[in-house]
Amino acid sequence: MAEPVPFRGGGFQPRARRLVAVATLAVLVAGWSLASRAGWVSPIALPPPEEVATALVRLARSGELARHLAASLSRLVSGFALGAGAGVVVGLAIGLVSLARSAGMPVIAALFPIPKIALLPLFVVWFGIGEASKVATIAFGAFFPMAVATYGGVDGVDRTLIRMAQSFGLPTLSIVRKVVLPGALPAMLSGTRIAAAIAIILIVAAEMIGANEGIGAFILAAGNLMQTDQLVAGVVVLSVLGLTVSGLIGAAESVLLRWRR
Amino acid sequence: MRLVAERIGHGYGALDVLSDISFSVADGEIVAVVGPSGCGKSTLLRILGGLERPRAGRALIEGTAPPGSLNPITFVFQDFALLPWRTVAGNVALVLEDRPLAAAERREMVAGALARMGLADFADAYPKQLSGGMRQRVGLARALVVRPAVLLMDEPLSALDAQTRELLMDDLTGLLAAERFAGVYVTHNLGEAVRLARRILVMSRRPGRVRSVVEIARPIAGRSAGDAELAAAAQAIWESLREEAVAADRELADG
Ligand SMILES: Nc1ncnc2c1ncn2[C@@H]1O[C@H](COP(=O)(O)OP(=O)(O)OP(=O)(O)O)[C@@H](O)[C@H]1O
Ligand SMILES: [Mg+2]
Numbered sequence: 001m002a003e004p005v006p007f008r009g010g011g012f013q014p015r016a017r018r019l020v021a022v023a024t025l026a027v028l029v030a031g032w033s034l035a036s037r038a039g040w041v042s043p044i045a046l047p048p049p050e051e052v053a054t055a056l057v058r059l060a061r062s063g064e065l066a067r068h069l070a071a072s073l074s075r076l077v078s079g080f081a082l083g084a085g086a087g088v089v090v091g092l093a094i095g096l097v098s099l100a101r102s103a104g105m106p107v108i109a110a111l112f113p114i115p116k117i118a119l120l121p122l123f124v125v126w127f128g129i130g131e132a133s134k135v136a137t138i139a140f141g142a143f144f145p146m147a148v149a150t151y152g153g154v155d156g157v158d159r160t161l162i163r164m165a166q167s168f169g170l171p172t173l174s175i176v177r178k179v180v181l182p183g184a185l186p187a188m189l190s191g192t193r194i195a196a197a198i199a200i201i202l203i204v205a206a207e208m209i210g211a212n213e214g215i216g217a218f219i220l221a222a223g224n225l226m227q228t229d230q231l232v233a234g235v236v237v238l239s240v241l242g243l244t245v246s247g248l249i250g251a252a253e254s255v256l257l258r259w260r261r
Numbered sequence: 262m263r264l265v266a267e268r269i270g271h272g273y274g275a276l277d278v279l280s281d282i283s284f285s286v287a288d289g290e291i292v293a294v295v296g297p298s299g300c301g302k303s304t305l306l307r308i309l310g311g312l313e314r315p316r317a318g319r320a321l322i323e324g325t326a327p328p329g330s331l332n333p334i335t336f337v338f339q340d341f342a343l344l345p346w347r348t349v350a351g352n353v354a355l356v357l358e359d360r361p362l363a364a365a366e367r368r369e370m371v372a373g374a375l376a377r378m379g380l381a382d383f384a385d386a387y388p389k390q391l392s393g394g395m396r397q398r399v400g401l402a403r404a405l406v407v408r409p410a411v412l413l414m415d416e417p418l419s420a421l422d423a424q425t426r427e428l429l430m431d432d433l434t435g436l437l438a439a440e441r442f443a444g445v446y447v448t449h450n451l452g453e454a455v456r457l458a459r460r461i462l463v464m465s466r467r468p469g470r471v472r473s474v475v476e477i478a479r480p481i482a483g484r485s486a487g488d489a490e491l492a493a494a495a496q497a498i499w500e501s502l503r504e505e506a507v508a509a510d511r512e513l514a515d516g
Pocket of ligand 2: 302303304415
């Protein structure tokens with residue numbers, strides 16, 4: 001008697017299927033709509049998606065959406081660029097220079113866990129209530145994950161590649177540019193993801209504390225007026241913003257890390 | 262140009278790795294180094310190539326490098342050490358980019374080295390797309406392109422399967438015979454040692470010393486795989502190595 005060998009392999013290879021992703025979102029929105037219409041949730045607590053969509057369209061038409069989005073984006077971009085840029089420089093220094101490593105690691109360990117939003121009042125004292133204090137908060141928030149990811153990436157670069165470059169007489173700057181940086185790039189890109197997410201969280205919090213314009217300020221104002229349709233519309237904008245940023249980083253990854261495939 | 266090891270000794274912390282190693286590599290001469298695992302062969306090669314400072318003794322260059330040599334002492338690595346984010350041509354070009362060469366001349370040198378190793382059709386491939394043998398050919402092309410005087414090769418074929426190794430061995434013997442590079446060739450494979458080397462240094466277990474030196478007079482070009490003289494030399498080396506290998510094996514097993 002012969003029996004086939006029982007199959008025991010397979011699995012543990014999750015694949016992202018676009019159709020499933022879209023369908024899941026659609027089902028969630030449909031469920032939300034159904035719950036509102038059936039009266040399971042009060043429209044004041046959570047307005048149905050149709051109303052949120054209407055509110056969004058109205059905001060877009062009136063130009064209010066563009067105004068708030070522009071304010072948030074300019075803070076986000078400048079704060080993120082400053083913080084992530086400094087994070088890369090400091091992370092590289094920590095990864096390459098003993099002195100920077102000895103000095104930088106304890107400082108990062110001490111400051112990374114501080115919720116950066118707690119520093120906003122201090123930055124307001126330093127830089128005034130204007131843009132600078134908000135940009136500084138975002139920059140500070142983006143700095144740490146970027147610095148940690150960068151030095152982690154540099155630490156992970158294959159030492160034999162560095163010795164190879166040295167053995168062919170490459171100057172130090174070329175070794176950093178052509179061996180260390182590309183080797184650390186995958187880690188730096190995942191650091192960018194985290195830094196960007198933190199920056200978005202911080203911008204909203206900062207705008208809720210002290211701003212007239214910006215998505216955070218808009219959401220807070222809508223909440224104070226019990227305009228939940230506008231409030232949820234603001235939250236949707238944030239979600240789309242997050243998706244866009246993650247999409248951009250994903251695109252950068254697939255271009256810059258083509259050699260990994 | 263001669264590369265000379267002068268009473269080199271080395272260690273890490275309390276661990277003595279090399280002790281009193283002296284030998285020299287003359288123009289166009291290949292010296293093979295064999296010895297039990299962990300006896301310091303790779304360490305010796307790094308010291309000879311200026312990647313590590315010895316505790317005692319020194320590595321010397323006697324005479325001047327041949328004119329036109331960009332990197333007189335050049336490594337070929339066991340694990341190839343190719344940049345995965347650069348194409349084959351990019352990996353070879355890497356070692357020329359910081360040299361004062363015209364772009365056209367550089368391109369020509371890269372193309373020449375790739376053609377020499379039969380890689381012309383693979384210039385735009387990434388290392389990941391290549392077989393192990395092709396990857397090491399890229400490593401050899403990269404070494405060739407800087408016109409070395411002495412090649413330092415640390416088990417360059419040991420990451421390859423037996424058939425590929427045989428093919429690359431033919432390439433390598435052809436190359437060494439034609440270009441008259443000098444070289445230090447570290448290997449565990451006695452067959453490779455007797456195929457390539459003018460002299461074979463047999464090292465003792467750690468701390469590594471030169472236990473014996475076996476000379477083979479016949480030119481590389483005239484050697485073939487099934488040669489009786491070479492087989493006899495390999496047998497002599499194995500006898501010299503055997504006790505050391507057994508002892509080294511025990512030592513490692515004891516921790
Ligand atoms: N950077 C290092 N720090 C500490 N110990 C080291 C270092 N490099 C090598 N060693 C030790 O020195 C000894 C010799 O190492 P080496 O790699 O030179 O041996 P080897 O002869 O090349 O061995 P194998 O034949 O296995 O390649 C080993 O015991 C190794 O553990
Ligand atoms: Mg070794």
